Amino acid sequence: MELLERGARCGGALETIRRDGFVIETGADSFLSEKTSAAELARRLGLGAELIPTREIYGKTFVVRAGRLVEVPAGFMMLATAHFGPVFRSSLFSPLGKLRMALEPFIAARTSGDDESLDSFVTRRLGREVLERVAQALAGGIYTADPKHLSTTATIPRFVEMERRHGSLFKGMRAAERARASKGPEVSGARWSLFQSFRNGMATLPETIAARLGGSIRTGAEVIGMSPTADGWRLALAGGGSIDADAVICAAPAYAAARIVSPLEPAAAKLLGGISYASAATVNLTFRESDFEGPPRAFGFVVPAIEHRRIIAASFSSFKFEGRAPAGAILARAFIGGELHREMMNLGDDEMVAAVRDEFRALLGVTAAPGIAVVRRWPDAMPQYDVGHLARVAEIERLIAPIPAFAIAGAAYRGVGSPDCVRSGETAADTIFAKLSTPK
DSSP states (O other): OOEEEEESOOOTOOEEEEEEEOOOOOOEOOEEEEEEHHHHHHHHHOHHHHHHEGGGOOOOOEETTTTTTEOOOTEETTTEESSSHHHHSSSSSSSSHHHHHGGGGGGGOOOOSOBBHHHHHHHHHHHHHHHIIIIIIIHHHHOOOOTTTTHHHHOOHHHHHHHHHHSSHHHHHHHHHHHHHOOOOOOSSOOOOGGGEETOTTTTHHHHHHHHHHEEESSSSOEEEEESSSSSSEEEEETEEEEESSOEEEOOHHHHHHHHHHHTTTTHHHHHHHHOOOEEEEEEEEGGGGGGGSSSOEEEEEEOOOOOSSSSSEEEEHSSSSTTTTTTEEEEEEEEEEGGGGGGSOOOOOHHHHHHHHHHHHHHHOSOOOOEEEEEEEEEEEEEEBBTTTHHHHHHHHTTTTTTEEOOSTTTTTTSSSSHHHHHHHHHHHHHHHHHSSOO
């Protein structure tokens, strides 16, 4: 087996910088434990003891409203709630917005099975204020996407199923609450109790795998094409040279996979090329606790697009996970760019740091210069799950299935999180083993 990596290191968006007692995540900082693939892989690698949960004492989410941080009401999960009481007492929504939300149980369920945008779904069931104040920032922010294009069936299938089964998100949330055998402490927003990471950062996972694979990894090896041979495939590399393989799993981004697949299956290549991507950046900053008048002891906050600010979210890594910063220090990071803020990616690194400092000054009252500043750009890294995405993926899979000893995997298809990518890779491996074991 040989792993060909276009970049200089393995791991993609799982990159951890360990410096001066800080554990700095430049990409994904955690994974959803409800999806078990990543945790199961970690345990198979002997990393079970390295898994750590979020610090529930700080399990709160804030949303920027009119230039200040407002806590998402307790029990409000992504875009719906099982209890209207905390919502009615919150300053996050206007009286009319709260009234519209309270009407949700009486809104007729949609009968069509067609895919729908997040904008349409949330507005139809809960009203535009919920979309603009919470759902766009929480759900759309995960994908750095435009809610007018974001597919509900591909990104929030649980809520789509709630409407189908119960006729109402409120009723569905109440049913789910009753079904839970035991309840943890109430949290808000993104259900932080369901997230895990590694004691020494997310890069622990790819670093451990890379150590196991050893000499099987070749970095700086970009595949630009493939052609069939009598026994398998010949992979053409950028800069010249080629590699022969019995079978191939293509885990490149969809736009790169399209170029590779084009001579073999043009229709699949066209569909792959139709999956668009957004760019984003993270800015990690370190501070002393004394630099804050009173930091919000929470995991972070999200920024709705209607606030017209220059960041889309921020998190406090040192509150979210144990051991991310030395005593007396705070590690914070901001997220920049995405589909709705493409212009921010034109800034230089120093300009990005300045923009984040401006926002932290306005929203958090922090005027001190950071001790460490780390900017990491992720160009064309976020696949956009547009309306109809799952149908597109199903057709890609159908067209590619007859190609011998070949499979695709990655974040572009059935989930962008680490567990989704692990599951995608395992499914692709199973496909290859099945193809290789089938008599020709």
